[in-house]
Amino acid sequence: MSKSQKKSAHTPMMQQYLRIKSEHPDSILFYRMGDFYEVFFADAQKAAKLIDITLTARGKSGGNPIPMAGVPYHSVDGYLAKLVKLGESVAIAEQIGDPATSKGPVERKVVRIITPGTLTEESLLSQQQDHLLAAVNFGKDQIGLAWLDLGSGRFAVTEVRTESELLAELERLQIAELLVADHESTPTDLLQQESLTMRPDWHFEESAATRLLLRQFNTKDLKGFGIDHMPAAIGAAGCLMQYVLDTQKQAVPHIHSIHIEQQDECLTIDAITRRNLELELNLRGGSEHTLAAVMDHCATNMGSRQLRRWLQRPLSDHKILQQRHLAVAEIITRSLTDKIQVALKPIADIERIVARIALRSARPRDLSNLQLTLQALPGLLGCIQSCSTNLLTNLSDKLPQLPGLATHLQVAIIESPPLLIRDGGVIATGFDQELDELRHLSKNADQFLLDLEEREKSRTGYSTLKVGYNRVHGYYIEVSKLQASDGVPVEWVRRQTLKNQERYITPELKEFEDKVLSARERALAREKLLYEQLLDGLQAHIPAIQNIATGVSELDVLNTFAQRAQSLNYVQPELVSYPCIEIRAGRHPVVETNDNVTFVANDLDMSDKQRMQVITGPNMGGKSTFMRQTALIVLLAHIGAFVPADSAKLGPLDR
Template identity: 40%
Template sequence: MASLTPMMQQYLQLKERYKDCLLFFRLGDFYEMFFDDAVLASKELELTLTGRDCGMEERAPMCGVPYHAVDTYIARLVEKGYKVAICEQMEDPALAKGLVERDVIRIITPGTITDGSMLDEKENNYLLCAHVNGDNCGIAFVDISTGRCSITQLQTAGLADELARIQPAEMMANEPFFDQAGMLKTVQQRLDIKPGHCSVEFDDVDKAYAMLEANMSADVLDYVSKEEMPQAVCALASLISYLIETQKTALANIGGIEVYHIQQYMILDAATRRNLELCETMRSGSHKGTLMWVLDHTSTAMGGRMLKSWIEQPLLNINALNERQEAVEAMANQPLWKDDIKEALSGIYDIERLMSKAVYGNINARDLIALKQSLGRLPRLNELALQGKAARLKTLGQRIDVMDDIYTLIDKAIADDPPLSVKDGNIIKDGYDQSVDELRDISHNGRQWISRLEQQERDRTGIKSLKVGYNKVFGYYIEVTKSYYDMVPADYIRKQTLANAERYITPELKEMENKILSASERLVALEYQIFADIRDTVVGHIKRVQQTASAIAELDCLCSLADAAIENHYVRPVLNEGQRIVIQNGRHPVVEKVLPPHTFVPNDTLLDNGEDMVCIITGPNMAGKSTYMRQVALIVLMAQIGSFVPADMAEIGIVDRIFTRVGASDDLSTGQSTFMVEMTEVAHILHNATAKSLLILDEIGRGTSTFDGLSIAWAVIEYVADPGRLGAKTLFATHYHELTELEGRLTGVKNYYISVREHGDDVIFLRKIMRGGSGRSFGIQVARLAGLPQDVIDRAREILDILNASDINKKSISGNILGVKDRPKLKLKQQMDIFSYKIDGIMAYIKGLDVNSMTPIEALNVLHDIQSQVLDIYDKKAGEAL
């Protein structure tokens, strides 16, 4: 270190403190990186790697980025998962007497981004901390770009489902979390979340709460109870410690802690969210083609984020849902009034994130103008909301603070079209501050003053060639040529002698020189100080802004749901605490949007916990079984976010969870086959569902042998249909047509099929759900539609004919498929003689069976045994006959 330059020593001392970060070190107009950081950043950001003399024999690797473009580069690094420490010059280099003082002012991580340009405007960006203690777990998560902070406590087994909902951009956890290998693997590989260790870990809830009290105001902690949620309090303390460590400022934008219980909401696991494509599609991960895409007509970023949270966290509280529905209905019934609200909303910027930028010192003058313009919309929005014919709308109107005091402050102080940087001047309006006006006048009118002085001195002295000039060494001067030396006034002070002239100054010129030369610099500094004071004043009203922002977001959500209802011809569902789900002419909200108008075929649904508990749905591939089941799930979910639904009529008994087992996929990262993934998901459903849950099960049992798959599917239906074990409302699609035998055997099981019409070799899918079972899957016809070669289709038909004509016995079937004539063809009389042989014995065996006491699977196995006996007799007697 002793051999290094002072600046490089300073750099390495700071780097030692922030080893896990890329250190952006401010040098003039650039942020520089050195050594390993420079090599890494040059690769990740495609920057030119240079070098700098640092006092060692070899030059230090170096690369850098301009300060005015730093946000773009930081965003790219953070997106790749890096942490970036911002080291600023803490004093003016021009005034520093030695090495410029520098320090890290902020650490930017994936979960601590506040700049809206680095974030998706309709997505929250959560930093989350989990604290595991045996079977109990507490979580705390915050979006510091909006100030929203929440905590809850739950069973450790339910942590993965909650993480799947929150999808944090950054996660940390205490040591016991990492001891649970299964949980860690699920989080890392299935949810694609890479948790890190807490930098400060709290095991003592009293110490955790004391830390929170020391760093947060009492009203913020109003609803946080260390007795009721000890693990959540520990998680929150670790979270706040991390924010203090990285943000290095007071967390003024966290205006309150939301305490919630997962029992308040419908629980949706990761598989269900994926299969129902709530906010992103399974194949591309895009927004288009999701439920959010259909319902999102929001006008503000805040409304978009809130609507997403509603979709991902449906309610169980009927009163709250009815309030939302009444508001949506009021808007749908008054479209002109609703459009006025949308017009008012359309001019409102993301004031939540603007306020967070103000708290963390990142706001600029243009942001304040955006805030002012947003506030200017509030009086009209407040007036319109109070006119609403639903109680919730009036409540929201009352919560909208028009904040005319903040509007007036910004309007009077900040220029209408300020520059992007707050340190370039021209951000304070004329007339707001007298000192600014004086300095601006001097700075802008200095040349005119100099011209006036020059003419004034020519008139006073009579020296016609006199001129006022300027250079960087001597400043301003009055120049007089030799021929006019005798006319120089006594108050001129000689400053410089030239070959043919003398240069002078006067006290008046010197005073003005000082004013002119320092005016611009002082003006910029003064404008920035005034701007900072205005910013701090605005931050002092953050709770008012956040409360209003929340009301605006909810109003926007309700307006969006009304737009969706009008555009797509949705109806208001009837909600109750009962067990029935009744849907007349229900439609899939997404599929009907991508099909040509009026081509989607609607279908009815009846589910309850009694006679219509399990619907077994058979029919061809591509006929619409999966679409139908998903549409039922989506209609229920839409009803429980307060939305209207795509149907002619819907009665929805509140469900606590929706489970889906749809599609085939393996998980190579965990070494799980397609069948293993399927069975794992089925196990999760059967262990966690309740009688109030809705189950969507598609093709259970595929991926293994026919008998194994059929047996598993059969047993699953018995389990879910049994009120003593589960008794949950279930839609069960299958190609195992044998399962249709369960209707009449099991209470609550009903058969349905998707109707088709055959036309020669073609199949026309009618998409209509009908009572009864289907005996065929039409797989070959579907394969033909998919484009399989005709030779393959023809051969498949031949094999299908053989299978249909053959016994289920594997040896017999395989032999015939391969064309092996292992059983001789006999004349009819010979066949009759063979099958009369010992036929009485076989019949006696059958009569001796107590079929009524058998399970369906046992009866099926007995049937196979009888078939095998018949074939054995055939083979034996056929040989004798020949």
């Protein structure tokens, strides 16, 4: 589509398309037309090539056919997934006007821009990994990095001093989309990142970013979050927040706080070491034979994602780690692993469900799954109610029971609702009297039609006469052409002629049709209104549901640590205050799970007196395996897990 194309040379509908497209030049525009999303001009050519859809034409521009392609609205998620995976962004233009009252083209507007870092749909996301949007801001003395999982509302920042530290953080976080300032000083290494999106410099300006964050968090200052002294991080967070608002085209109430990840709170792992340790991805890019694959036996997707966060960021604080170790030990001692695992099974991915509730994109089954989760919470709490360790006691406080909300959802939503609200049949009978009355009118239509059919058969003597309905022509009385040629009652008005039949309408049937179709339309409209009201009511519960999600995920990980310790013969590490790494009969946690390998355990003794050891041996003799084994044992201990050894004593570490 060139600049020379004149809008006046197009139909009103195409003029509307060109206007909307001009506002979103960097996105593929999906333009809703009935049951399809259509794309035109260069977007159509691009989409046809990228997602393998048919390229055709519609009308002409400057004497040339206008390229056009389209996808059905009911299967759009699959096509969006392909485009986003290829790094494209897609602007979704929906019909917001009423076709019945529109004199020209139905009013449309972009309701959302889907980008690689702003996905929230269940079908577009990895269930076991966070999907992060990040922004980098190069400040005077520090580099600010902010990241957000829009699918959960988790928002965090940090500041680093060097580009190498920044690249290590990006390697750790595995960003889906990175926002950087559109200026020449952006480092080359950063420009080589995948899914890079350039943003205007002023989006990173500290004062504007501060005002935006204060509005989002509804607070007077940022001191409560501890970031008021971090100008580079504030600029990155403000740019990211602005981008989210620009793409979502609505408020995002599930983002109501921000967390600092201080660099001195965790063990430093540079990008090369992270890759070589094969924490989540092996050296071939797959997920098998990794530490995550060995450790992840979580019952919930929330737990799997929490486990990966802990793996990505091993802590240095011995107090926090010892609390985790004690919790794991108590779960083992009280034989709770199986009980907790069973209690976790009914728990849905409410971390992502609550985000869709906040964004008003939650589907009926999301609300049904939320209700089932709330009903399952008392059973989960019962598993740890008698526990005495501080961490498990505190987790109980993160699992607030919401019996009133659970009951409300149970009364409102049918047990197994359809996928989408637009089809109706979601709101339970008895929840709303007006809806029940409209549905009753629609359901009684069948009996009326049967009575009418029998009456007309008796009156005309046509035994094959039938009364039917189709979406195009509505209700009708159908007889054969032969019967029609013999004569029909004078009040019958021909509605449709087929090859072998004639179809008629009567004043009585027309009156019934108007009444029933109106009732069905009103019932569907009423149901949609009630569903929107349900979403409205859930907004106040967002923080509580997020706390439940956090508590469930942490308990799931601790229980998984306990289960893995029992199944794989791991031991509780001892964390001490003096420098040492003393490991007896240590084993590589990944290599030892290979059924084809007999693993020989190894000792290691390093202290303030013995700070260096030399490893010798032939090629493929296990030298690098021993070094990786030591690193992984240390890492497991510093995420709160037990370790593969007969014993392990570890002093303070920073890398």
